[in-house]
Amino acid sequence: MCELYSKQDTLALRKKHIGPSCKVFFAADPIKIVRAQRQYMFDEKGEQYLDCINNVAHVGHCHPEVVKAAMKQMELLNTNSRFLHDSIVEYAKRLSATLPEKLSVCYFTNSGSEANDLALRLARQYRGHQDVITLDHAYHGHLTSLIEISPYKFQKGKDVKKEFVHVAPHPDTYRGKYREDHADPASAYADEVKKIIEDAQKSGRKIAAFIAESMQSCGGQIIPPAGYFQKVAKYIHGAGGVFIADEVQVGFGRVGKCFWSFQMYGEDFVPDIVTMGKPMGNGHPMACVVTTKEIAEAFSTSGMEYFNTYGGNPVSCAIGLTVLDIIENEDLRGNATRVGDYLTELLHKQKAKHTLIGDIRGIGLFIGIDLVKDQQKRTPATAEAQHIIYKMKEKRVLLSADGPHRNVLKIKPPMCFTEEDAKFMVEQLDGILTVLEVAGSKTESVISEMTPCTTKMHNEAHLELVRDGSIDTRENPISKRNGLCMHKHVLFHKKLKM
């Protein structure tokens, strides 16, 4: 059975029973997904969509090996980690083997938010410091403790930044404070962190942690310049704090050449705490904090037990182990590199063809397309990005737009994404961009005419843009960026009584 209710009834029930802050993709015209397989999702009519959004279904939606492992363990035992069980230690051993040697102690949780919250507790307990440095536009989770350190959220809400939170500029060399025309953007951005530390210390504050995603995802698919994290780590350690790398979105081989994204910055950079989640259980709620023996021991000196009812249960660990096996057995990292490189190449050709594409950035199967209205000014093409994701949906390709200006098309599909998928996706994008550009200078009216149902959203997008007011007039210099590598189903409708 794929459907309990008709789409209309599902929508009505959702409106009635699900909190209005829980948003759906394509709010103006949501899709109802009833099943999924590999990199494809299927709606209630059996229509197939190419999934470029779901980095959680890391090894592919409903991978049969994952399903089998979950069922097998469910039949045998599921309980908490207070009982001795082999799967938790086996998983911790296997996970540690993917990380630098000093990262060897695991704490299991159920979500990325829980992992980051626990990481903050570890960091604060370590030296008794409180303050946290976070990057602008960062998102680290939905718990209160994380909204406090997530400018992506608190800057949009009515919350006031807490005094123990310090926001450093995000190291975006395309649209940020220091760009590719800067002689040394890594040092310039790291010096901003140094200054924050010095100012905080002058006011008697003590830094517990610097937290950052190894590549910013919600912040607009940003890859920090080479050397930045090393410099920041030096300053943070000098202040007695720890470096937390949030790999919730970007871990488990998404970048291809490394298992963890922080590893692509070089062996001389090792965070003190790494948090992970989303892809870890391929959709099963499973997350983890990995840290050093020293930090773990300091945490235990508080005398407080860490207990998490579901974290590290045998079913989660069986699933996690299978995900690790599949990444290896199906060479998904190799696939991420091959398909990611091919896709990036195709997108660069599109960039040469379409003035709406300002920047292509990414590595492996983590790619961003920064859309601009003006190549020189880099004016974010927010409304256009919204228009494009709706048009792509009509072409049966699921994409999202994010970043501070909601103008960056995000590509982070299941890791079994193929070259044919990449080609198909780019062909659809090409067609949509061509129509948009043929329409020429009257883009706005064209967007409204073509996508009537999205008018409200466009207005919101424009308002956001005006509010941001960050249109820049600098020249767009020649690139010297980052210095990094860069069945049809039977439908059963339950009659809805409301």
Ligand SMILES: Cc1ncc(COP(=O)(O)O)c(C=O)c1O
């Ligand atoms: C970078 C990052 N960290 C943490 C989280 C929180 O993870 P979860 O939604 O599993 O609590 C997210 C979720 O989107 C995320 O993108």
